[in-house]
Amino acid sequence: MGEEPRARLSDAGDGGDGDNGNVYAVLSRVPDGACLDLLGDDGVALSDARVVPRADLPGVVRELESREHPRWVWDDTGGWYPSLLAAGVRVDRCHDLRLCHAILRQSELTAVSRLASAPPGPWDEMAEPPSADDGLALFGAPEALGAGDRSEPDATRDELAAQLAAVAETEQPGRIRLLLAAESAGALIAAEMTHDGLPWSAEVHDRVLTELLGPRPRFGERPRKLEELAEAVRSALGAPELNPDSPADVLRALRRVGLTVASTRKWELRELDHPVIEPLLEYKRLSRLLQANGWVWMDTWIRDGRFRPDYVPGGVVTGRWATRGGGALQLPRQVRGAVVPDPGWTLVVADAAQLEPRVLAALAGDRALAEAGRGTDIYQGLVDRGVVDSRAHAKSAMLGAMYGATQGEAGRLMPRLARAYPRAIGLVEDAARAGERGLKVTTRLGRSSPRPGEAWLAAQARAAAEDAAPADVLRARAQAREWGRFTRNFVVQGSAAEWALCWMAALRGRLAALAHGERRPHLVFFLHDEVMVHAPVDQAEEVRGAVLDAAGEAGRLLFGDFPVEFAISTAVVDSYADAK
């Protein structure tokens, strides 16, 4: 699959504004404000740099945005954009130097560039982004990048030039260029979602907690139902002092009553037959809810009817997002009912069904697998074609192929899958072999996996020696297979993350076109293969259409005309609990 995605990511509204060459508007920090530079896409200055006092920045950005529609370039979206959003200013496009630097340093596509071969510098140390902008970060720490004899504006311009050069030198600049645009669009979206917040009803949340746990207890006490369950566990085990929150304590008590267990994991406990099991599992379930998303969480994270998690674009090696605090990407189903739209608004929830198998089919150019997913659930498609005998088996086998299952049901089903879809399975197998040899693998758009660490390499070297101890050889092999499972999954998970970023970026542009003043349908949540839009009720259908169109665009951006279908299920709901 060498053909390069042709289209540009139209993260520029409808993209039909005659935007050919880019104007880059480069922002960098100077002592009393920001330095603003306008550059052409050849990196040549279009005018003299100017210093903008900090108080004037939002106005200047707003004016330039509407007049020039530039691509904003800054060291870190999280350090600049939240303050602009707070001042009511939005921008269409950006280039996040920190995120793009990280991609370009690792990518096999830009491995020969000066940027990739240079020794680590300040841009690599920025891998950890500054914590969420509180309005102070904007002009804080101005020396960070300008260390040494270069000013920060110079350092920023130089970095942009180095990045553009690295992209220009690649054989297929469209791939990596699209990735950088999508990654940067993701950074804008993350900041906007934090700014807008996910509509959250503390009242509904409290009701759910009270129903399941009992009324909110005083500080330091267990809620009533948890205390009752704790008592039930203690009495079933004849251990009146037992702390059910202590796995070691629980394990000892279980063994004392004659149960043979290695841990207190729920899938192990589930297999046991003893009166303690039911209350113990229930205790764990509710205790988990209380700790992770209970009243304390609510007090910490819900303000004015909004949940504002701190998203971390590019926070996962594969390109997925992470979050910092709030656990936004792990919202348990139990509390999703608290996500409710404002009056007169609704939630459009959409998810890409079986995204990863579909991405795999397209990555591998496996027409048979792509065809199995056309017009239907791809797992059902496998059953209909007689590859496996049930949807559950299809799912297990497919996930096993992408995660590297070797044993169990998934392991047993793999050969059938490999026979039916040799190209798709061949692709993940190749990725695994590459990882086992310590090589990098690369996603559709050019994000490459890291190389294994020193310890891994040393272990492999030790095992390869003439006089290697058998134990060393075994350990090295296990580690090699482990890294192979990582790289196997990396290509699929990472390419799926790219699809999702393009989906969201394309959707963002379409939503902007639907805005009527302040009644602006907006993204409020993103979860790997799922998006949520908060929209005025009367715009729900337009938004749904935008979601579907954007998915089509994402597919074309990544895979051109390859006939793969990305099935999107949508729901227009008054509560997140009612989606799927």
Place this chain on the structure above:
DNA sequence: CGAGTGTGCGCC
């Protein structure tokens, strides 16, 4: 006593 590690479980 705080920092770091381990356990367990939530999400995809």
Place this chain on the structure above:
DNA sequence: AGGGCGCACACTCG
């Protein structure tokens, strides 16, 4: 039995 995470608590170590 197989990838990627974050988080809270218990527990250990210095």
